[in-house]
Amino acid sequence: MRKSKINRKTTETSISVEINLDGKGKFKISSGIGFLDHMLEQLSKHSLIDINLKAKGDLKVDDHHTTEDIGIALGEAVSKALGKKESIKRFGTSYIPMDETLTRVSIDLSNRPYLIWKVKFSSKEVGKMDSELFKEWFQAFSQAAGLTLHVENLYGDNNHHIIETCYKGLARSLREAIAIDPREKGKIPSTKGKL
Numbered sequence: 632m633r634k635s636k637i638n639r640k641t642t643e644t645s646i647s648v649e650i651n652l653d654g655k656g657k658f659k660i661s662s663g664i665g666f667l668d669h670m671l672e673q674l675s676k677h678s679l680i681d682i683n684l685k686a687k688g689d690l691k692v693d694d695h696h697t698t699e700d701i702g703i704a705l706g707e708a709v710s711k712a713l714g715k716k717e718s719i720k721r722f723g724t725s726y727i728p729m730d731e732t733l734t735r736v737s738i739d740l741s742n743r744p745y746l747i748w749k750v751k752f753s754s755k756e757v758g759k760m761d762s763e764l765f766k767e768w769f770q771a772f773s774q775a776a777g778l779t780l781h782v783e784n785l786y787g788d789n790n791h792h793i794i795e796t797c798y799k800g801l802a803r804s805l806r807e808a809i810a811i812d813p814r815e816k817g818k819i820p821s822t823k824g825k826l
Contacts, residue, residue, distance in 0.1 A: 633809075635711035639704040643696040644688040646704045652712045652809050654681030662686040662701055664694050666758030667768070670798040671701075677802035680709075680809075694764055702768040706775025713809065716740060721820040723807030727796040732787025736800030739779040740808050742826045746773045749783040750797060757790045765794055769801075778808075 633652040640646075658675035660668045660682060675682040684705065688697030713719065724737040734750075746769055752762040773780040782800065787793045812820070819826055 633712045633714070635708045637704050637708045637711065639700060639707070641696075641700065643692075644686060644700040646686040646688075646700055647684070648704045648708045649683040650705075650708045650712055651681040652709070654679055657681045658683070660684045662697060663688065663690050664697060664760060666760040667694070667698060667701070669758070670794065671705075673795060673798045674802045674805075677799050678806045678809075680802075680805070694760060695767065698760075698764045699767050699771045702771030703775045706772040706777075709776045709805075709809075713740065715819065716742075716826045717817055717819055718811045718813075718815050719820060720808055720810045720812045720815075721826070723804035723809075725800045725803035725807070727800040727803065729787075729792040729796045729799075730789065732789060732792040732796050733785045734787070734793065734796035734800050735781075735783045735785060736797065736804045737781045738801070738804045738808050740777070740826065741779050741821075742777040743779055744774040744777050745779045746770050747781040747783070750793065751784070752790045752793065753788075754790050757794050762790070762794075765797070769797070772801075 637648045656676040656679045660671045721740050727734050748766050
């Protein structure tokens with residue numbers, strides 16, 4: 632079982648994360664930011680990664696530090712649980728529709744973090760959360776997890792649908808990329824021999 636635990640404590644936040652990459656999509660998430668909790672529940676459910684996450688942050692200031700640090704801690708947990716990345720499929724792509732919205736997410740567990748973010752919102756807030764914080768979360772997660780991550784909302788009008796398809800797209804892409812490929816048993820999926 633590919634599991635990991637991360638504890639991240641700063642002067643601004645205190646976060647504990649426990650994950651199981653080979654789980655069933657069970658979650659227990661508490662960040663103090665209701666909409667972010669909802670998105671992380673989607674991430675767990677649709678990736679089949681069990682996530683137990685508890686965060687306390689300086690929400691009296693705003694949601695920025697807590698959101699970003701959760702992305703870092705969760706990304707570190709994924710990277711740690713993957714270890715040397717032996718036998719994984721490495722790549723994942725998904726198209727997620729939600730009513731009028733369609734989003735494409737592609738990832739490469741390359742250990743070369745990079746984010747392409749082509750997502751725009753028509754409102755400054757989604758579910759009482761600043762819209763600009765979603766890019767911050769995806770940036771922090773991709774850097775800490777060591778993954779190339781392309782997120783592109785192809786079309787959509789409803790801001791809730793747009794961001795939810797981004798998280799569900801990440802979930803399904805991760806589910807594909809972390810899956811064990813029986814033809815690559817014990818091998819690193821790279822001509823370099825290392826990721």
